[in-house]
Amino acid sequence: MTARPAAQRAPWLVLAIVSLPVFIGALDLTIISAVLPEVIVSLDLPVKEYLDHASWAVSGYLLAYAISMTFAGRLSDLFGRRAVYITCLLIFMAGSYLVTAYDSSTLNSAIARFYRQVLDEPPPRLEERYLDLVIFGRVVQAFGAGAMVPVTIALAGDLFPPERRARPLGVVGAIDTLGWVLGHLYGGVMVRLFGQHGDAVVDAFTGLGISVAKPSWETLFLLNIPLSALALAGAWWALRGIHRPRRVGRFDLLGTLFLTLALIGLNLGLGSSPEAASTAGSFEELGRTASHNGPALLIGAALAFLLFLLVEARVSHPLIRLGMFRSRNVSASSVANFLVGFCLAIGLVSAPLLVNFRMDSPTSKDVQHAAYTAGLLLSGLTVPMALAAIPGGWLSERTGYRLPTVLGLLIAGIGFALTGTTWESDTSYWLMGGQMALIGIGLGLTISPIGTAVLNDVREDERGIAAAMILVLRLVGMTVSISSLTAYALNRFDVLVARRMAGAAGLEETVLASQTASLEAAVDAICELQLIGAAAALIALVAALWMRGGRPTRQRAPLT
Amino acid sequence: MRALKLLLVLALTAMTAACGGDDAPPQPTPDPQTLLAEGITQLQDATSFKYEVDVSGYRVAVSVAGLDLPEGAEVSFKYASGTFQMPDRLSARVQFRLGVLSTIAELVALGSTQYFRGELITGNRWLQGEFLPGFEPASLVAQPGGVPHTLSTIRDLSLVGRTDMDGLSVYQVRGRVEAGRIFSLTLGLSRVTTGLLDIDVFIGTQNRRVLRIALVEPPPEWAANSDPTTWQINISEYNAPVSITAPAADGDAS
Structure with missing residues (x-):
């Protein structure tokens, strides 16, 4: 036997x-x-x-x-x-x-x-x-x-x-x-x-x-x-x-290639640093990192994406069947999910940045302590987010996908607006953590309804790819957010420092002014990121309104 | 575009990793004295060159009297990369450590006039003032005291051999130099002033240019068990067309 x-x-x-x-x-x-x-x-x-x-x-x-x-x-x-x-x-x-x-x-x-x-x-x-x-x-x-x-x-x-x-x-x-x-x-x-x-x-x-x-x-x-x-x-x-x-059909190599090129081009194009160009001065070394390739890369990415769509529409075994986006739930959820990833990355990047700018002294111990504090603060965002996925699923079963998604994005938007308007250089970590938790709860509420809406509206044999697509779209939203907003924040930081230093004269006055200006400019730049997060949550909310309301007819376990 | 280049470099590096062979026919072993003399002449005659100084091992403390530093923090030199334009112009980026954190200052020196800026020291605004008191770019190649002159004082010269330096075929010449003479090589930051120091000079086999100088400085007496300080000085981009001009200064530091 x-x-x-x-x-x-x-x-x-x-x-x-x-x-x-x-x-x-x-x-x-x-x-x-x-x-x-x-x-x-x-x-x-x-x-x-x-x-x-x-x-x-x-x-x-x-x-x-x-x-x-x-x-x-x-x-x-x-x-x-x-x-x-x-x-x-x-x-x-x-x-x-x-x-x-x-x-x-x-x-x-x-x-x-x-x-x-x-x-x-x-x-x-x-x-x-x-x-x-x-x-x-x-x-x-x-x-x-x-x-x-x-x-x-x-x-x-x-x-x-x-x-x-x-x-x-x-x-x-x-x-x-x-x-x-x-x-x-x-x-x-x-x-x-x-x-x-x-x-x-x-x-x-x-x-x-x-x-x-x-x-x-x-x-x-x-x-x-x-x-x-x-x-x-x-x-x-x-x-x-x-x-x-x-083995059924062939691997969609061309589709994979164009999608990969589109994603890489998009991220490189958005990530090209305007800050490098603005600080180039007379130094050839810095000039090499200038952002003049950015628009070309973005156009290339758009072209690659169009070619991807063309290939997917024509091949018999596409990587992603475009027909699935005819479903209102799939298309609206996809847009909302991308923006949830975008917002999430803002939260993930902002807290460590602020913690490091607030570091007391440049000793090894303080750098490690900053990493620890940043980790704790980020948990204020992500742990509530994971926990909120549970009531999100419960609400989704009883009221349909739209209500918890819209509610979640509204809460997240309020959270971002609060952080963007109240964070100062000396705001307590407790208050910051509380506001991050609000964002986390909001984003968490959306995860289950968005996932289930997509899974329930695709064909049985497409659930695997649909499940992966949900995760991929959120990740793409995160990468787009990080690559574009890091460059944006650093650029804004330089502009804000220069604005604050405008009145300083003489070495002693300049040194003193620059120490205060750096922290204040960092806080302001981070607050601007949070307000961008609020705007992104609002756009996602509009997309979520397009989702079908009412109780779902078929319900599967929520995908987190 | 840095990120694009990074992807390209890393993808293709694997393919070129093994391509370091040198198929040139064997040549007679040159005399180290002649090699060094040729290298010094090229450096002396250059209209411009890139000068890079990197420090590893025991830290090189920098005196910053008057600056209010956190307790236990010390300012030390890490790295500098600059372009020298004959006869007396220099633009450079200098990396300092403050505790474990690093910061960068930029310097443009036109004769005895200096401009500088840095995130921590000027909020990135260009100021005119003495960043390096008394420093003039011409001192890098001055006779005596400049880098070529310092190289000409190396004694006990020997040819270690022909070697590959990250894809460049070079001769390695070894000798000793008086500590008091390395002021220009180390931008005036070395600690020791007496005794002899080991020095290696790497000279291109094709162009006979000085491409790297490696210098070992012992740690101070109170830290005798620490690693020595290793100075690695790379010289490249000989005679490249450069034009160093004064930045638009936002103020006067004086």
């Missing part, structure tokens, strides 16, 4: 095993947002000058995560869940290692060689190459992590019969959300613990005869490797006997 594979005997166990890396990958979505200044500082680079550049460690991950989510599910249809899942996990592990290998002399020398031999220009300084390698490692990580999400969603479809599929689909979505909700808090708390108890860890290992470096932000990424190795062994075992789907 042959034993039945685990997939048949214990589908929930299999789902739990394959969901662990999904959770770790989602955790890494936001793990770096609170500790980004710590990363820049540890690389010996000036935070303000390199924040725009370093923000690609966040938005690059989001972008690659979103891109790989769009096509990995389809790849697993063609080549088998197990093979694709395990490949994705290996890519994630390789990326995690690469993030920590930023100071590899081989890699740095290779980059310098490339600049000299191919671009015929001097390479960037070593510390910039370090930062570039951290970003590169993050992008590799994200390609693996993002791709695991739709494969796991598709696996849920393989493991459970149609009538029992809604709950596991909801669980995968919830695990993904839980990961990025907790990521920044985990990052901030761990970096603080490393700072406080790092020496004790080194001593403990030394006592065992093992020499280790003092733990730091890099340790967060190193920890991914043993955890992923465990998950790899588990997945290898658990996914034996998983039904390999029959």
Whole structure:
């Protein structure tokens, strides 16, 4: 008698095993947002000058995560869940290692060689190459992590019969959300613990005869490797006997390519820094980063998106069937969901920025404490958001999708308006946390109705791609927000500092004025971001009004 | 576009990583004295060059008398990158550390007139004033005291060999230099003033230009167990067309 594979005997166990890396990958979505200044500082680079550049460690991950989510599910249809899942996990592990290998002399020398031999220009300084390698490692990580999400969603479809599929689909979505909700808090708390108890860890290992470096932000990424190795062994075992789907149709390579180009072009175009141009002065070095490519990239992105739509309309097995957007619920939810992601990123970026500008002194302890405070403040946004998804689902079942979505966006808009008009340089963290919670509750209320509205209005065989699309649209909203608003905020910061310094004369007066002006300008720029968030929530609310009202006829488990 | 370039670079770097081979036919070993002399001449005759100074190891403290610093914080030098235009113009970006945080100041010097700005010190407004008291760009190539002159005083010269420096084929020349003579090399920031220091000079095999100078400075006596300070000075973009002009100053620092 042959034993039945685990997939048949214990589908929930299999789902739990394959969901662990999904959770770790989602955790890494936001793990770096609170500790980004710590990363820049540890690389010996000036935070303000390199924040725009370093923000690609966040938005690059989001972008690659979103891109790989769009096509990995389809790849697993063609080549088998197990093979694709395990490949994705290996890519994630390789990326995690690469993030920590930023100071590899081989890699740095290779980059310098490339600049000299191919671009015929001097390479960037070593510390910039370090930062570039951290970003590169993050992008590799994200390609693996993002791709695991739709494969796991598709696996849920393989493991459970149609009538029992809604709950596991909801669980995968919830695990993904839980990961990025907790990521920044985990990052901030761990970096603080490393700072406080790092020496004790080194001593403990030394006592065992093992020499280790003092733990730091890099340790967060190193920890991914043993955890992923465990998950790899588990997945290898658990996914034996998983039904390999029959190859149906061809992979929509052209559609994937155009969508990828559109997303990259959009983010690069929006992220091109006007600040760099405004501070270029007579320095050729700064001039090279000017924003003149921005419009061209945006036009290119629009063109690539049009080509994507054209391909999707013509091929027999498209990546996304455009017909699904004829449904009012799908189209309205998609717009609202994109803007929810846009708003969410404003909250995620603003709090760490303000905390770091308010830092008391430039000591290592204070930088780590700032990361911890930023992590706690961000939890004020994300934990209520995750919790509010529950009443959002309850309301959605009883009143339909529109009411909780509109209500949530109204609350979020009020929250953003409050933060945008009341934050000062000395506002207490308690008050800030309370207002962030208001935004979190508002955004959280929308998650379940938006997700369920889409899932209930697509064909049975499209639920996998629809589930992935919900997550992708929110992530794209986040990347667009981060890449465009970081550049905007830094530009506004310079303008506001210059305005405040207008009256200062003489060195002593200028130095004194600049110290106050920097903090005040930072607070004002951050408040402007919050007001942009309020406007985005209002636009999302208008889109949500287009959703169908009344109780839904078919109801599935809410997707968070 | 930095981000676009980053993607391109990282994607293609992997492909070019192994392309560092040098197929040039073997050449007779040059004399280190002649090599260095050729390098010094090129530097002395350059109409412009880019000068980059990077410090690692024990920190290089910078005196900032009068500035109200947080307790325990110290200002130290990390990195500078500038363009020198003959005979007496310089534009530079200088990175300082304040505690663990870094900040950047920019300097334009035209003869004895200096302009500077920085986020923390001037709120990014250009001011005219003495950022580096007494500094004149011409001192970088002055005879005596300038960088070429300092290189000409290196003693105990030996040729370490021909090596690859991140894709550049260079000769490595090693010697020792009197600590009192490295003022211009280190922008006047080195601590030691007596004794001999180890110095390596990397000279391009094709163009015979000085491309890198590496200098090791011991830590101060009270921190004898610390790592030494390593100064890495890169010189590039010889004779590139540059035009350094005075920025529009918003005020006078004096």
